Amino acid sequence: MTQGSSAGQPDFDAVIVGAGFAGMYMLHRLRKLGLSVRVFETGDGVGGTWYWNRYPGARCDVESLEYQYGFSDEIQKGWTWTERYAAQPEILRYQNYVADKLDLRKDIQFETRVTAAKYDAQSGLWTVETDKGDRLRTRFCVMATGCLSAARVPDFKGIGDFAGKWYHTGNWPHEGVDFTGKRVAVIGTGSSGIQSIPVIADQAAHLTIFQRTANFTLPAGNKPLSREEVARTKETLLADRERARQTRGGLICFDYNEALAEEMTPEAREKELAARWTQGGFAFLGAYGDLMATKEANDIAADFARAQMRARVAKPEIAEKLMPYDHPVGVKRLCLDTGYLEIFNQPNVELVDVRETPIERITKAGVLCGGKEYEADAIVFATGFDAMTGAILGVDITGRDGEKLREKWAAGPRTYLGLGSAGFPNLFFITGPGSPSVLSNMIVSIEQHVDWITDCISKLTSGNIRSIEATKDAEDAWVAHVNELAAESLYPQANSWYMGANIPSKPQVFMPYPGGVDVYGQKLAEVAAADYEGFLLGA
Numbered sequence: 325m326t327q328g329s330s331a332g333q334p335d336f337d338a339v340i341v342g343a344g345f346a347g348m349y350m351l352h353r354l355r356k357l358g359l360s361v362r363v364f365e366t367g368d369g370v371g372g373t374w375y376w377n378r379y380p381g382a383r384c385d386v387e388s389l390e391y392q393y394g395f396s397d398e399i400q401k402g403w404t405w406t407e408r409y410a411a412q413p414e415i416l417r418y419q420n421y422v423a424d425k426l427d428l429r430k431d432i433q434f435e436t437r438v439t440a441a442k443y444d445a446q447s448g449l450w451t452v453e454t455d456k457g458d459r460l461r462t463r464f465c466v467m468a469t470g471c472l473s474a475a476r477v478p479d480f481k482g483i484g485d486f487a488g489k490w491y492h493t494g495n496w497p498h499e500g501v502d503f504t505g506k507r508v509a510v511i512g513t514g515s516s517g518i519q520s521i522p523v524i525a526d527q528a529a530h531l532t533i534f535q536r537t538a539n540f541t542l543p544a545g546n547k548p549l550s551r552e553e554v555a556r557t558k559e560t561l562l563a564d565r566e567r568a569r570q571t572r573g574g575l576i577c578f579d580y581n582e583a584l585a586e587e588m589t590p591e592a593r594e595k596e597l598a599a600r601w602t603q604g605g606f607a608f609l610g611a612y613g614d615l616m617a618t619k620e621a622n623d624i625a626a627d628f629a630r631a632q633m634r635a636r637v638a639k640p641e642i643a644e645k646l647m648p649y650d651h652p653v654g655v656k657r658l659c660l661d662t663g664y665l666e667i668f669n670q671p672n673v674e675l676v677d678v679r680e681t682p683i684e685r686i687t688k689a690g691v692l693c694g695g696k697e698y699e700a701d702a703i704v705f706a707t708g709f710d711a712m713t714g715a716i717l718g719v720d721i722t723g724r725d726g727e728k729l730r731e732k733w734a735a736g737p738r739t740y741l742g743l744g745s746a747g748f749p750n751l752f753f754i755t756g757p758g759s760p761s762v763l764s765n766m767i768v769s770i771e772q773h774v775d776w777i778t779d780c781i782s783k784l785t786s787g788n789i790r791s792i793e794a795t796k797d798a799e800d801a802w803v804a805h806v807n808e809l810a811a812e813s814l815y816p817q818a819n820s821w822y823m824g825a826n827i828p829s830k831p832q833v834f835m836p837y838p839g840g841v842d843v844y845g846q847k848l849a850e851v852a853a854a855d856y857e858g859f860l861l862g863a
């Protein structure tokens with residue numbers, strides 16, 4: 325479809341890029357305001373992250389009763405989750421149920437990738453271009469592109485030579501892959517590797533796992549949900565969501581213990597850590613108040629975690645290789661697993677530490693590592709994403725004075741509140757860098773942003789205000805503030821994708837806002853109440 329509006333007239337009031345959780349809710353809200361909206365989505369269905377990440381074992385690490393929209397009682401009452409942690413197919417079915425319920429698809433153009441967006445200061449409109457030849461003008465442009473959507477295969481030499489098939493967990497074939505009887509290599513042991521490896525190990529004749537960084541992982545404790553649990557949430561979800569917004573992580577399934585490590589006896593600490601370990605999930609990180617604040621307090625929890633992990637592996641020398649020693653617990657995303665460490669007790673599973681013997685290249689027959697060729701019929705890259713900025717910068721965005729966002733962010737993303745960037749009027753990021761996003765329950769953070777953006781756009785349109793744009797001063801102060809909070813925390817002590825460290829050419833900057841959803845939400849409310857302080861409103 326190519327639009328061609330008359331001069332000065334937009335084709336749509338708003339364009340939204342992406343039809344995952346964020347784009348779907350944004351569409352719903354803007355439509356309700358009476359705006360004309362077009363969503364562009366690369367996939368042929370809704371779902372975003374959950375549309376692409378169909379790898380075996382893919383499962384959310386936030387409990388399903390909290391990982392759902394909280395804006396509609398009718399929607400939540402009409403849906404019944406079956407497991408404590410929903411698997412990818414169930415989440416995708418839920419998203420499709422919501423799309424049906426709200427009749428969203430009629431405003432979504434699927435199988436279309438937005439390639440460029442350029443602002444014209446004279447008309448105050450964005451021109452959006454797609455890979456299908458669309459060229460249309462819009463007043464507001466909302467990037468609902470997700471934080472983990474630009475899948476990344478490292479540029480290993482020789483990938484083209486490989487005679488077998490290779491896959492990336494974040495771009496998995498829809499028809500699934502049967503590894504029965506195959507020799508499989510998995511590269512990467514983050515959440516995606518740790519979730520998929522047990523399932524692949526069950527099928528494969530032989531599985532070689534290439535680990536660069538050993539990760540902290542704990543049993544997820546997944547289980548079917550009882551009718552009572554589901555029924556209870558159906559009564560309380562809206563109130564629960566309100567409570568979740570007042571927490572650090574946007575989650576109410578656990579509390580943070582306020583007591584500091586040194587204020588507890590060793591026995592009390594051990595008991596608290598053990599109870600939370602058994603509970604499963606991120607509760608472990610809240611065992612005492614300074615667990616994520618000081619190295620000394622963190623070390624206690626890290627030692628506890630390693631002891632639990634070690635006990636799951638039969639051979640001490642293998643267990644030792646699987647122990648994370650190089651970073652504090654929780655500063656890389658804690659992994660929740662289902663039978664991960666136990667698979668190293670299987671005779672068909674082999675662990676290769678690529679820090680000892682780096683991957684030299686992919687060959688016709690497999691993976692060459694430390695001078696040894698590990699033969700494989702299939703390679704699974706569980707190597708992560710160009711996180712937080714990859715999908716935004718995948719679009720060639722040009723702002724008010726011809727400035728390219730890619731150039732502006734060359735040394736790291738610069739935003740005010742993670743919502744907008746100076747020089748780019750009427751361009752919004754949902755859960756952009758500089759907001760809590762990946763450090764929180766994404767659904768809570770998505771709703772927080774969509775609600776804020778909707779109110780903002782409503783005020784602009786009703787007040788005949790042409791544009792809103794972060795000021796450079798507010799942006800500079802916010803970036804400095806996020807950096808300060810990060811520097812005071814333990815996060816910089818790990819090479820994580822939060823820091824862009826997984827991509828050799830990426831600047832090392834801590835990207836999410838680490839101050840908590842509650843504090844951040846307060847700031848958003850204050851900014852809006854103060855007539856969008858820190859933003860420039862154009863008449």
Ligand code: NA7
Nearest residue numbers: 478512513514515516517536537657706707708709821826
């Ligand atoms: P992650 O967490 O970024 O994990 C990627 C893994 O791949 C990690 O173990 C990396 O090691 C490894 N990796 C990346 N590049 C290489 C190279 N070149 N050689 C060897 N190993 C490599 O991505 P996931 O998809 O697992 O999880 C992303 C998020 O999704 C997760 O945090 C949850 O929020 C859901 P590294 O640690 O960089 O040394």
